[in-house]
Amino acid sequence: xxNGILLTAAGWIRDILTFLFGNELxxxxxxxxxxxxxxxxxxxxxxxxxxxxERKVCAFMQVRIGPNRVGGRFxxxxxxxxxxKLMSKEDIIPNGxxxxxxSLSPMLLFVPSALIYSFFPFDDGxxxxxxxxxxxxxxxxxxxxxxxxxxxxYASNSKYAMIGGMRTVAQMLSYEAPMxxxxxxxxMLTGSMKMSAIVEAQATHTWFVLLQPIAFVxxxxxxxxxxxxxxxxxxxxxxxxxxxxxxxxxxxRWALFFLAEYANLLxxxxxxxxxxxxxxxxxxxxxxxxxxxKVLVMIFVFMWFRWTFPRTRIDQMLSFSWKVLLPLxxxxxxxxxxxIYLYQSLC
Amino acid sequence: xNDLILSLHRLIDMGMTMAEELGTPEIILAAVFYVFxxxxxxxxxxxxxxxxxxxxxxxxxxxxxxxxxxxxxLSADFLGAVQFLVYGGAVAILIVMAIMLTRREDMAHSNxxxxxxxxxAALVVAGMFLLAMAAVALMSPFQTAxxxxxxxxxxxxxxxxxxYVLPFEIVAVLLLIAMIGxxxxxxxxxxx
Numbered sequence: 258x259x260n261g262i263l264l265t266a267a268g269w270i271r272d273i274l275t276f277l278f279g280n281e282l283x284x285x286x287x288x289x290x291x292x293x294x295x296x297x298x299x300x301x302x303x304x305x306x307x308x309x310x311e312r313k314v315c316a317f318m319q320v321r322i323g324p325n326r327v328g329g330r331f332x333x334x335x336x337x338x339x340x341x342k343l344m345s346k347e348d349i350i351p352n353g354x355x356x357x358x359x360s361l362s363p364m365l366l367f368v369p370s371a372l373i374y375s376f377f378p379f380d381d382g383x384x385x386x387x388x389x390x391x392x393x394x395x396x397x398x399x400x401x402x403x404x405x406x407x408x409x410x411y412a413s414n415s416k417y418a419m420i421g422g423m424r425t426v427a428q429m430l431s432y433e434a435p436m437x438x439x440x441x442x443x444x445m446l447t448g449s450m451k452m453s454a455i456v457e458a459q460a461t462h463t464w465f466v467l468l469q470p471i472a473f474v475x476x477x478x479x480x481x482x483x484x485x486x487x488x489x490x491x492x493x494x495x496x497x498x499x500x501x502x503x504x505x506x507x508x509x510r511w512a513l514f515f516l517a518e519y520a521n522l523l524x525x526x527x528x529x530x531x532x533x534x535x536x537x538x539x540x541x542x543x544x545x546x547x548x549x550x551k552v553l554v555m556i557f558v559f560m561w562f563r564w565t566f567p568r569t570r571i572d573q574m575l576s577f578s579w580k581v582l583l584p585l586x587x588x589x590x591x592x593x594x595x596x597i598y599l600y601q602s603l604c
Numbered sequence: 605x606n607d608l609i610l611s612l613h614r615l616i617d618m619g620m621t622m623a624e625e626l627g628t629p630e631i632i633l634a635a636v637f638y639v640f641x642x643x644x645x646x647x648x649x650x651x652x653x654x655x656x657x658x659x660x661x662x663x664x665x666x667x668x669x670x671x672x673x674x675x676x677x678l679s680a681d682f683l684g685a686v687q688f689l690v691y692g693g694a695v696a697i698l699i700v701m702a703i704m705l706t707r708r709e710d711m712a713h714s715n716x717x718x719x720x721x722x723x724x725a726a727l728v729v730a731g732m733f734l735l736a737m738a739a740v741a742l743m744s745p746f747q748t749a750x751x752x753x754x755x756x757x758x759x760x761x762x763x764x765x766x767x768y769v770l771p772f773e774i775v776a777v778l779l780l781i782a783m784i785g786x787x788x789x790x791x792x793x794x795x796x
Contacts, residue, residue, distance in 0.1 A: 276609070277609065277612070278612070278613070278616050280613075280616045280617055283616060355656075355658075357659075358658070358659070358662065388681055389681060389682075389755055389756070389757060390681045390682050390685050390756075390757055393682070393685045393689075394681065394684070394685040394688075396685075396689065397685040397686070397688035397689040397692075397693065398688060400688070400689055400692070400693035401669070401688060401692055401693060403693065403697055404662075404665060404692075404696060404697060404700065407697065407700055407701070407704075408662065411658060411700075411704060419704075423701070423704075426697055426701060430694075430697065433693075450757065
């Protein structure tokens with residue numbers, strides 16, 4: 258039934274493990290661990306690639322050269338240099354901070370960002386948890402990423418961090434609502450919240466970006482806001498609040514925030530691909546290749562946003578979410594319903 | 605090489621048969637249950653026993669999330685997701701924000717004191733709760749066989765939009781009223 262290259266590879270690994278260990282239960286447990294390991298390595302690799310890509314894309318947009326010293330003409334070893342720098346930094350713990358909450362915050366932030374990867378269909382059948390309420394559970398888990406920002410902001414005992422934490426909450430909560438409502442259009446067309454069913458529906462009909470253009474635009478805007486990237490990076494607004502909730506973090510603790518940010522960038526690109534661009538479906542090339550091609554295009558689009566738009570103001574941004582995006586998402590829901598009704602009564 | 609692998613197979617099969625005789629799947633299920641139940645109960649204890657009210661609020665979130673995991677563990681996946689979104693996402697943040705915005709002094713001893721009257725009150729409430737739980741546990745006919753639940757979303761949607769449509773709508777109106785009331789309280793009424 259499923260025949261993607263990822264699943265074939267998983268089959269080979271299973272064969273090898275069965276040959277080595279024999280017992281079925283043990284092999285099943287080990288295969289789950291292999292799946293989790295694959296997802297973690299995807300996230301870590303993406304962080305390495307993105308640090309390099311972000312510098313190069315930024316340089317390209319600003320007519321500069323970008324990294325060009327470490328590792329040859331194209332500066333290919335720049336991520337390694339960045340990582341060494343981060344690891345050799347001093348771990349500074351601010352005075353009067355709430356130690357436990359302060360050190361938990363960066364770790365807890367990474368958990369929901371990594372957890373939602375189990376709902377992404379990377380290829381035909383290559384999905385770790387294809388549950389019935391997939392999309393809803395995914396949104397619910399990613400909404401848990403708000404509290405760690407607030408924890409970090411509160412525990413740092415610094416006014417910039419505190420204001421940054423408050424801003425994060427205001428921003429992420431107000432952009433979660435239009436995001437969820439825009440995705441309802443996709444769920445209405447599919448008739449299911451199962452991720453594999455959403456991909457299948459786009460294979461039998463057409464890409465949802467054509468059927469749901471309003472939802473697509475709303476999703477792009479809200480996703481940029483949810484990941485706190487420019488033009489919505491008010492959370493870490495250098496000219497106003499230093500670095501927001503991250504102000505008092507240094508070294509590897511700060512790197513964890515950074516890792517979570519890139520994990521989020523990858524996950525919104527994957528989600529856009531899955532929900533609007535047909536997922537892993539495509540002609541000639543294997544599914545996994547199509548999937549990553551689409552994801553890379555979406556990542557470039559999000560980086561393009563970052564380096565071309567100026568930063569918005571917090572009050573403008575919040576009123577834009579509540580007064581423009583949310584009503585638009587509701588109208589889109591109504592239009593989708595009417596459209597489905599007309600389609601069903603005509604055909 | 606082949607001998608080595610064969611002996612490895614035999615060893616693992618022996619271990620696994622022993623584990624199956626001990627009832628491995630049940631043990632794994634029980635372990636998962638106790639981990640999440642532990643998170644919920646310890647979180648709830650943290651709420652009551654913590655000295656710092658912000659820590660109490662964060663423990664409450666941990667408790668909410670533990671309960672959400674239990675729902676998913678019991679195949680109520682939709683309910684679990686709602687628990688994450690509403691309690692873990694919205695209610696917890698509301699509580700933490702309210703605490704941070706209203707309190708100005710040091711947070712270290714911000715929870716109510718543990719004086720004798722407080723402890724007595726806690727004892728009485730805990731006793732009443734235990735009594736109620738014991739009554740429920742003794743009176744309810746527990747179904748121990750695994751029930752085939754299937755697609756919970758469809759079931760909930762059917763019930764909400766047919767049998768329970770009136771309560772559902774009333775709750776929606778109630779929430780709207782609460783929201784408008786909150787806005788009026790916050791912004792004030794234009795008297796003219």
